[in-house]
Amino acid sequence: MTANLQTDALVEACHWIGAKGWAPATGGNMSVREDAQWCWLSESGKDKGSLTNSDFLKVEIATNQAPSGRKPSAETGLHTLIYRLFPEANAVLHVHTVNATLLSRIEKSAELVLSGYEMQKSLRGQTSHLDSVPIAIFDNDQDIDALARRIEHYATERPLNYGFLLRGHGLTCWGRDVAEARRHLEGLEFLFECELRLRQLEKL
Template sequence: MTQQLQLAELVAACRWLGAKGWAPATGGNMSLRQDSEWCWLSESGKDKGSLTESDFLQVNIGDNTAPSGRTPSAETGLHTLIYRLFPEAQAVLHVHTVNATVLSRLVKGNRLTLQGYEMQKSLRGQSSHLDALQLPVFDNNQDISALAQRINSETSKDDLQWGFLLRGHGLTCWGRSVQEARRHLEGLEFLFECEILRRRLEVL
């Protein structure tokens, strides 16, 4: 698939998640790898449900700079971290869904464990509901550079194979294609909703 078609696919994914209300009030950010040195990342302050291809900026994966002089998303450093850690990563989606935001605050430790859900199989490499799926949870930080350094130093690549939660902030997930990133997002969002409902019913 050509870069232009991949970017068009990412724009379609942005419209889809925007329609679901998963990136409200210009929140969230999305990106696509161009090659080993560059990615295309959504511009800051744009409504993600109405993005066009011209709203994506070329960003250097090594130093987070945008040659255009325009301002990429505030979470640029989280996207480029994923691209540096995983050469196979082709797309990164960061969303502010209610389920991800609330569940990240309910988790007391640094891992969200999910088990017993058939939809765990929506994530690459998962083949059974019996497996214990763990997703890292990090405290939010407005200093994205420091946050990216912490994620890199405190977490193994195996822990980040689908993405991570930021406490009170949202979900960052990735895939080997736009389609896979979108599937991971939808699957995780379903699992988060189920887990919140399960926890709510347990205290009734």
């Protein structure tokens, strides 16, 4: 897939995300990989629901630098980390949904474990609702380089699949292409909403 086709698909996904209210107040950031060296990342401060192809910047994966001199997203280092860690990842979506943000604060452990939901099968490789699906949770940090190092360290010791939560911040997920990343996002968001409602009901 060429860069133009990739960014076309990503722009469509961004409009879908914006319509759902999952990237409010210009929050969130999205990217696609061009090749082993470059990715295209949303420009900082742009409303994700109205992005165009020209709102994506070419960024070097190894250095986080944008040759254009324009400012990529504040979380650029997390996107490039995912591309370095996972050669199969070709699209990354970072959103600020209410469900993901709240669950990341309610769950005090380092992982949110999902089990018993049929929608787990929306995640690549998952074939049964009986499986346990751990979603890593990392404490939020304004120092993105430090946060990236913590995530990288985690990934050397335990599987890091589909995505992760940043506590009080939101969800970052990825896929082999934009369509898979979008499916992972929608599936995880459904699972988060179910889990959040279940925990609320259990307290009644």
